[in-house]
Amino acid sequence: MGHGGRKALRFAIGAVLTSAALCATGARAASDPDAVTYRRHIMKTMGEQAAALGMVLQQKGPAENAVLHARMIALTAKTALKAFEAEALGGEARAEIWRNWPDFAKRLSVLSESAEELAVTGARDGLSAMQAKVMNVLSCKPCHDTYTLRQGR
Numbered sequence: 001m002g003h004g005g006r007k008a009l010r011f012a013i014g015a016v017l018t019s020a021a022l023c024a025t026g027a028r029a030a031s032d033p034d035a036v037t038y039r040r041h042i043m044k045t046m047g048e049q050a051a052a053l054g055m056v057l058q059q060k061g062p063a064e065n066a067v068l069h070a071r072m073i074a075l076t077a078k079t080a081l082k083a084f085e086a087e088a089l090g091g092e093a094r095a096e097i098w099r100n101w102p103d104f105a106k107r108l109s110v111l112s113e114s115a116e117e118l119a120v121t122g123a124r125d126g127l128s129a130m131q132a133k134v135m136n137v138l139s140c141k142p143c144h145d146t147y148t149l150r151q152g153r
């Protein structure tokens, strides 16, 4: 990270600490734009981790990281569950998320559990076992088709 990046990060952390101090009531009190920005950071993480895992499984990245990527996807799905709790329209999210909250939440839990299982498989049986399993496990598109404006991805 360059000097500018470090400065930006310090600023971001400063801003977060300030608003935390002003508002002790927690995540639900976040303004809507904050809630949207926050969950989009999480979903971008999801996209990056899935892409990195995909590269590793195609042997374009270090095999040693495969299990870690699967675990990070599991953790990211957990953080997403909390991030979407705040009902905030915006980004590419559709209002159906909060109308059908139990279904939406279930999909994230299932994703988290299957990614965790994928990590266990990888740790026990190696990369090729993960390759065989990954497509069944990492289901992203059905949820996007149902709950976002980003169809077909």
Ligand code: HEC
Residues within 6 Å of the ligand: 036, 039, 040, 041, 043, 044, 046, 047, 048, 050, 073, 090, 091, 092, 093, 094, 097, 104, 105, 107, 108, 111, 138, 139, 140, 141, 143, 144, 147, 148
């Ligand atoms: C339970 C539903 C659900 C699942 C499962 C899901 N997503 Fe998403 N995803 C969403 C929603 C909703 C948004 C839109 C969020 C917003 O714009 O506020 C989104 C947005 C995204 C974005 C765009 C982020 C941005 O703002 O630029 C990426 C990338 C992404 N998801 C990747 C993935 C990947 C990869 C998977 C599978 C490993 C996945 N998602 C699984 C619901 C889901």
